[in-house]
Amino acid sequence: MIIAAIMTVALLGGGDVALRADKVWVDGATAIDKGIVLVRDGRVADVGANVEVPQDVQLIECQGHLTAGLVALRAQIGLDGEGVDAARAILPEAKIADAVRRDDPEFARLRAQGITAVVLAPTATKLVPGSTAVAKTTGAMVSDRAHLTVVFGGSALAFNREPTSYARQTEMLAELFDNGPKGAVSDAKNGRLPILWEVQSKPEVRRALEFATARKLGGALCGAPLAGELAEEIAAAKLAVIVPASGAGEPMREAQSVALLAKKGVTFGFGLDAPSNPAQNLRMVAALSLRHGVEHGKALNALTKDAAAIAGMGARAGSVARGMDADLVLWSGDPLELSSAAKAVWVEGALVHGGAQ
Amino acid sequence: MHTPRAWFAAALVVASSAPASLGAQEAASTDALLIRAEHLVVKPGVVLENAQVSIKNGRIVAVGTNLQPLPGAQEIRGTWVGAGLIDAWSTLGVSGDSVGDQQTTPATRAADAFDPYLDEHLRREALRAGVVAVRAQAGVPARIGGVGSVVRIASGLDASQRVVQQDAVLWTTVGIGGAQPGGVQFIDGELVQMPGSRGMDVFERIELVDRLFGQIAAGRNYLVQKNEYAHELVEWQKKVAEKTAELEKDAKKAKKDREKAETDAKEKGKPFEEKKYKEDFKKPAAPRVDDDAEVWAAVADGAMPLMVHINRDAELRALLSGVADQARVRWVVAGAAESVAHAKHLKAHNIPVLVHALPMGAGRPDEYDQHDLALAAHLANAGVKVAIGSGGMDPAHTRDLPLLAAQLVGHGLERTKALAGVTTIAAEVLDVGARMGSIEVGKDADLVVWSAEPLTTAAQATYVVSAGRVVLAPEQN
Numbered sequence: 001m002i003i004a005a006i007m008t009v010a011l012l013g014g015g016d017v018a019l020r021a022d023k024v025w026v027d028g029a030t031a032i033d034k035g036i037v038l039v040r041d042g043r044v045a046d047v048g049a050n051v052e053v054p055q056d057v058q059l060i061e062c063q064g065h066l067t068a069g070l071v072a073l074r075a076q077i078g079l080d081g082e083g084v085d086a087a088r089a090i091l092p093e094a095k096i097a098d099a100v101r102r103d104d105p106e107f108a109r110l111r112a113q114g115i116t117a118v119v120l121a122p123t124a125t126k127l128v129p130g131s132t133a134v135a136k137t138t139g140a141m142v143s144d145r146a147h148l149t150v151v152f153g154g155s156a157l158a159f160n161r162e163p164t165s166y167a168r169q170t171e172m173l174a175e176l177f178d179n180g181p182k183g184a185v186s187d188a189k190n191g192r193l194p195i196l197w198e199v200q201s202k203p204e205v206r207r208a209l210e211f212a213t214a215r216k217l218g219g220a221l222c223g224a225p226l227a228g229e230l231a232e233e234i235a236a237a238k239l240a241v242i243v244p245a246s247g248a249g250e251p252m253r254e255a256q257s258v259a260l261l262a263k264k265g266v267t268f269g270f271g272l273d274a275p276s277n278p279a280q281n282l283r284m285v286a287a288l289s290l291r292h293g294v295e296h297g298k299a300l301n302a303l304t305k306d307a308a309a310i311a312g313m314g315a316r317a318g319s320v321a322r323g324m325d326a327d328l329v330l331w332s333g334d335p336l337e338l339s340s341a342a343k344a345v346w347v348e349g350a351l352v353h354g355g356a357q
Numbered sequence: 358m359h360t361p362r363a364w365f366a367a368a369l370v371v372a373s374s375a376p377a378s379l380g381a382q383e384a385a386s387t388d389a390l391l392i393r394a395e396h397l398v399v400k401p402g403v404v405l406e407n408a409q410v411s412i413k414n415g416r417i418v419a420v421g422t423n424l425q426p427l428p429g430a431q432e433i434r435g436t437w438v439g440a441g442l443i444d445a446w447s448t449l450g451v452s453g454d455s456v457g458d459q460q461t462t463p464a465t466r467a468a469d470a471f472d473p474y475l476d477e478h479l480r481r482e483a484l485r486a487g488v489v490a491v492r493a494q495a496g497v498p499a500r501i502g503g504v505g506s507v508v509r510i511a512s513g514l515d516a517s518q519r520v521v522q523q524d525a526v527l528w529t530t531v532g533i534g535g536a537q538p539g540g541v542q543f544i545d546g547e548l549v550q551m552p553g554s555r556g557m558d559v560f561e562r563i564e565l566v567d568r569l570f571g572q573i574a575a576g577r578n579y580l581v582q583k584n585e586y587a588h589e590l591v592e593w594q595k596k597v598a599e600k601t602a603e604l605e606k607d608a609k610k611a612k613k614d615r616e617k618a619e620t621d622a623k624e625k626g627k628p629f630e631e632k633k634y635k636e637d638f639k640k641p642a643a644p645r646v647d648d649d650a651e652v653w654a655a656v657a658d659g660a661m662p663l664m665v666h667i668n669r670d671a672e673l674r675a676l677l678s679g680v681a682d683q684a685r686v687r688w689v690v691a692g693a694a695e696s697v698a699h700a701k702h703l704k705a706h707n708i709p710v711l712v713h714a715l716p717m718g719a720g721r722p723d724e725y726d727q728h729d730l731a732l733a734a735h736l737a738n739a740g741v742k743v744a745i746g747s748g749g750m751d752p753a754h755t756r757d758l759p760l761l762a763a764q765l766v767g768h769g770l771e772r773t774k775a776l777a778g779v780t781t782i783a784a785e786v787l788d789v790g791a792r793m794g795s796i797e798v799g800k801d802a803d804l805v806v807w808s809a810e811p812l813t814t815a816a817q818a819t820y821v822v823s824a825g826r827v828v829l830a831p832e833q834n
Contacts, residue, residue, distance in 0.1 A: 249757060336814055
């Protein structure tokens with residue numbers, strides 16, 4: 001048995017493999033020392049300390065920590081400035097998936113940082129800009145309609161079309177949801193399509209909460225760095241929160257607000273806003289939240305399991321468990337240490353970054 | 358300085374148990390301190406187990422494993438103790454106007470712009486993250502930003518303790534910025550759409566390098582003139598002394614001769630003409646004092662390092678091809694985004710690099726097109742000395758210097774080199790290496806008691822000692 005300091009090349013494209021790492025993080029709460037992950041047909045077939053590795057499968061010894069791939073909530077990759085449609089405010093049937101360029105080089109940069117899935121969202125410059133898409137960072141689409149984006153933020157206001165004020169904004173959304181909603185809006189109302197509430201300031205968060213609670217709507221509040229200061233109300237409304245990944249220099253109050261979300265049991269993840277925000281900032285903001293009171297396991301879940309749940313893909317990704325997609329990352333050390341690097345990244349069992357001799 | 362015993366008893370602190378607070382005001386001034394560490398990072402790569410550091414009058418007086426506290430010393434205990442971090446690329450404490458000033462000259466001194474009351478909460482956060490000092494710099498985007506100073510960021514220090522080195526380095530930029538956004542301008546009574554420009558053209562940038570060499574040469578000439586003047590002045594003073602001595606020797610005789618000549622003239626009825634004394638040597642003319650030239654002279658002579666913010670290959674090449682002729686100049690290259698291909702050259706000329714550790718996304722300035730966090734690792738592996746600065750224009754970035762340094766480890770930099778980049782090498786490129794950056798006898802006492810191994814996510818400062826005073830203690834926010 002050779003403990004390879006650098007992993008040998010795993011079989012690409014559909015190859016079955018077993019990986020034994022110093023630590024396997026099933027999710028933020030559960031780590032298995034010297035755990036083995038068995039990958040078959042792009043899925044995790046088994047994970048544990050004593051997994052039986054079949055004869056036809058190569059067992060690779062890895063130095064480091066193995067986790068589920070990171071999930072970035074909200075990015076604008078492959079969109080090339082798409083979303084500046086000034087003419088109409090309400091486009092519930094529009095799908096951002098139709099505008100994504102799947103071969104954008106930014107996906108590679110995300111993979112290099114251990115990110116295996118990303119929620120692509122339309123820019124919040126319209127009232128209802130359409131649906132988000134969830135993609136693996138290989139460019140493969142997981143869902144072309146993951147959330148309906150509803151913008152409660154001031155960014156939806158314009159001077160040359162409605163709504164031009166917060167009051168009209170709320171009125172228009174009420175009309176949309178209350179007067180015979182159709183299509184995507186109807187799905188959102190019936191809970192079939194989660195809603196991405198784009199907000200920035202705390203008053204906007206409150207307005208969105210009020211609107212959602214009155215109609216028993218679910219989903220996630222996205223984009224408010226201080227949402228945590230309203231954690232109790234958010235928890236009561238049973239909404240999740242997507243915290244913007246700011247990066248180095250994040251105001252302390254924002255990092256503390258994330259700790260409040262954790263304290264009140266609100267499910268949260270981080271929105272990356274790549275490509276303008278570099279991929280490194282996803283783990284940077286998680287590390288900063290750790291320094292302000294968020295526990296290690298919670299922070300790791302915010303990058304993986306909880307993020308996958310918010311993205312609507314919790315059943316197939318976000319943790320290293322039987323039946324899940326084999327979206328895995330081998331880190332050189334603890335994933336929440338910024339000194340750790342993603343040595344190898346797999347998406348659905350295929351090696352997509354690193355791992356070379 | 359007399360301090361009541363009871364206060365010392367209360368101040369005997371053990372980091373692992375509930376510590377006594379030092380009160381709302383920081384900087385309890387004690388002459389003597391003894392710091393006990395389970396792991397003492399003397400300098401990156403050198404760790405002493407169960408060691409102590411003895412501090413007196415702002416200096417480190419002893420480092421060892423069996424030290425006894427000096428009389429009256431306050432004792433502090435911690436698991437990890439190391440030198441305070443230095444951010445060589447920061448805007449903390451200098452107002453935005455001064456930072457962005459484009460009208461700076463070489464003589465502009467950043468220490469003048471450092472405001473001890475600005476960004477106080479950010480400075481406290483940075484202190485809690487283990488950063489003790491920064492390079493204060495005005496004119497960051499200017500072609501010549503002026504003289505940067507090394508300043509301690511803790512509040513409550515005396516003015517004399519605040520500035521470690523007033524004239525630390527001269528900051529210049531080559532090929533940075535210059536990109537202009539397009540826009541509408543009113544020209545000749547009409548609104549005209551002006552196109553944006555991408556940045557300086559390559560020949561312009563190379564010309565800037567030539568101009569830099571020219572200014573150094575002018576500085577050298579000024580220095581030569583100054584030295585010549587100094588020599589000539591000495592020579593003139595010697596001659597004056599000789600002549601004075603000579604005249605004094607003949608004074609009596611000369612007086613008699615003059616009296617005789619006067620009486621003769623009176624007898625003969627002729628007007629008496631004074632013998633005119635003519636000096637046949639002139640006082641040398643002093644060269645015009647020029648503050649800017651003084652700075653260039655210091656740079657040319659190697660008295661002050663020259664820090665050049667330069668990124669692109671073309672101007673890097675131009676710079677490196679000229680450094681051989683500038684033997685005395687101490688160069689530091691900042692940014693160096695496209696310098697990997699020149700690593701050998703940098704090493705050969707012993708030129709350290711200050712990297713910009715902040716990751717950049719799309720929409721970055723063009724001179725940083727090739728910005729890559731793996732740069733530090735590439736350069737360090739080639740033997741180049743690498744200092745790590747937070748690099749941002751936002752003063753808040755300094756607080757996250759340790760996380761940024763850790764991130765560079767994640768991009769291939771050796772851990773000890775990352776720590777060196779924010780301690781020993783940072784001090785070196787700022788010319789304060791003899792006073793800061795490591796825990797060694799004789800150096801200033803700027804150190805951090807860490808809650809975990811330095812540069813890990815959990816590591817924060819429980820105590821910070823700066824200029825020998827405790828400037829941060831637990832539960833003091």
